[in-house]
Amino acid sequence: MSAGYTPGEREKLADVFMAEFKAVFGKYPRSVGAWVMDAHLLGYLYDKYKIKAACICRDQWGTDGYTLWGGYYNQAYYPSRKNSFVPAQHAENQIPVPVFRMLGSDPIYQYNAGIGSNGQSVVTLEPVYACSADTADRGGGGSPKWVQWFFDTTFRMPSLSFGYAQVGQENSFGWPAMRKGLTYQIELLAERAGAGEVMVRTLSEAGEWFRWKYSLTPASAVVALTDWRGKGRRSIWYNSRNYRTNLFWERDRFCIRDIHLFREEYAERYLHHTCTTPPSKYDTLPAMDGLCWSSNSTSAGIYLARILPDGSVSYIACGTPEVEESGENLIVKWQTEQIGQIKLTCTPEEMHISAEADWGLKMVWSKENPASLVHTCPQSLHYRHKGFAYTVECANGRF
Numbered sequence: 001m002s003a004g005y006t007p008g009e010r011e012k013l014a015d016v017f018m019a020e021f022k023a024v025f026g027k028y029p030r031s032v033g034a035w036v037m038d039a040h041l042l043g044y045l046y047d048k049y050k051i052k053a054a055c056i057c058r059d060q061w062g063t064d065g066y067t068l069w070g071g072y073y074n075q076a077y078y079p080s081r082k083n084s085f086v087p088a089q090h091a092e093n094q095i096p097v098p099v100f101r102m103l104g105s106d107p108i109y110q111y112n113a114g115i116g117s118n119g120q121s122v123v124t125l126e127p128v129y130a131c132s133a134d135t136a137d138r139g140g141g142g143s144p145k146w147v148q149w150f151f152d153t154t155f156r157m158p159s160l161s162f163g164y165a166q167v168g169q170e171n172s173f174g175w176p177a178m179r180k181g182l183t184y185q186i187e188l189l190a191e192r193a194g195a196g197e198v199m200v201r202t203l204s205e206a207g208e209w210f211r212w213k214y215s216l217t218p219a220s221a222v223v224a225l226t227d228w229r230g231k232g233r234r235s236i237w238y239n240s241r242n243y244r245t246n247l248f249w250e251r252d253r254f255c256i257r258d259i260h261l262f263r264e265e266y267a268e269r270y271l272h273h274t275c276t277t278p279p280s281k282y283d284t285l286p287a288m289d290g291l292c293w294s295s296n297s298t299s300a301g302i303y304l305a306r307i308l309p310d311g312s313v314s315y316i317a318c319g320t321p322e323v324e325e326s327g328e329n330l331i332v333k334w335q336t337e338q339i340g341q342i343k344l345t346c347t348p349e350e351m352h353i354s355a356e357a358d359w360g361l362k363m364v365w366s367k368e369n370p371a372s373l374v375h376t377c378p379q380s381l382h383y384r385h386k387g388f389a390y391t392v393e394c395a396n397g398r399f
Contacts, residue, residue, distance in 0.1 A: 035057045053207020
């Protein structure tokens with residue numbers, strides 16, 4: 001991992017790798033990838049070698065010692081010069097290299113995947129992971145049923161900008177373990193590419209296309225309205241250069257499972273310093289963290305509810321959501337018996353929610369894993385995370 005070295009050492013290592021590549025292939029590489037790359041190195045590779053694209057690991061908590069949590073959930077973004085994990089808000093503060101997320105996380109189940117001795121378990125497109133008789137609920141890239149569902153969700157549902165998945169596997173797993181799953185994925189992609197449903201591109205080609213189409217990080221979505229496990233769960237991810245959020249349905253109960261804010265001035269831990277511990281951590285700014293703020297007895301989230309006259313809370317039963325795209329806005333509507341239709345709109349700058357009768361949102365987190373919230377006002381929530389202060393404001397209504 002590059003963050004284990006000083007910034008100067010990172011540059012020297014990059015020069016050696018680039019020189020070796022050119023000696024073998026006759027030219028410098030156009031794309032680079034790693035589990036994670038620091039902003040100093042990524043900026044150096046663009047400034048000196050003009051790379052076209054980069055890729056890093058998906059969101060995960062502690063898996064193999066790496067934590068990347070709260071980032072742009074899928075697709076690609078232009079990173080901040082101060083933090084390779086955070087999309088920049090302004091062109092002058094971004095590294096003009098699109099960073100694509102690898103490995104294809106299950107949009108319903110990866111987020112809350114259990115944490116064990118090696119961090120979170122894995123529910124991704126990686127072909128070495130597959131269902132078996134004793135893990136029928138696991139899913140993964142080695143299961144044809146799951147792969148078909150994942151490709152349908154990725155390429156046939158609303159995505160705002162573009163649907164995207166990275167196909168492949170670390171070669172250290174060995175060909176026997178990945179052969180069946182990877183071969184099936186390639187055959188399915190070839191079939192869909194032949195039908196004009198998808199485009200298959202190398203990382204550098206995808207990066208050049210992204211830079212041609214977008215000057216700033218676009219809004220994107222991942223919409224999963226069917227549950228491959230058949231348990232009535234639905235999940236919608238919305239990303240922009242300002243924030244990400246996850247809308248989640250557990251049968252008829254709705255909550256906002258995740259909100260992380262992106263601030264280009266939030267510097268990564270390793271921008272000027274080395275990582276001196278076996279685990280490393282990249283994160284963004286949580287306003288709601290449905291994993292880290294939960295416990296065995298409490299599922300953190302922002303729940304749709306009504307406040308009754310006696311002060312008690314009544315959760316609102318919700319129907320099946322419908323999703324519409326409008327430019328960079330994602331519009332989600334669903335019916336309830338208590339308060340009529342709910343309309344929730346995600347725009348690149350903010351979220352709007354309305355209903356036909358009185359309603360409220362109840363913010364829940366575990367006392368065992370306290371939130372970053374430090375102060376509340378009628379129109380704003382004030383947070384502090386790793387010494388960085390930030391605010392969530394309410395334009396209409398009150399907290």
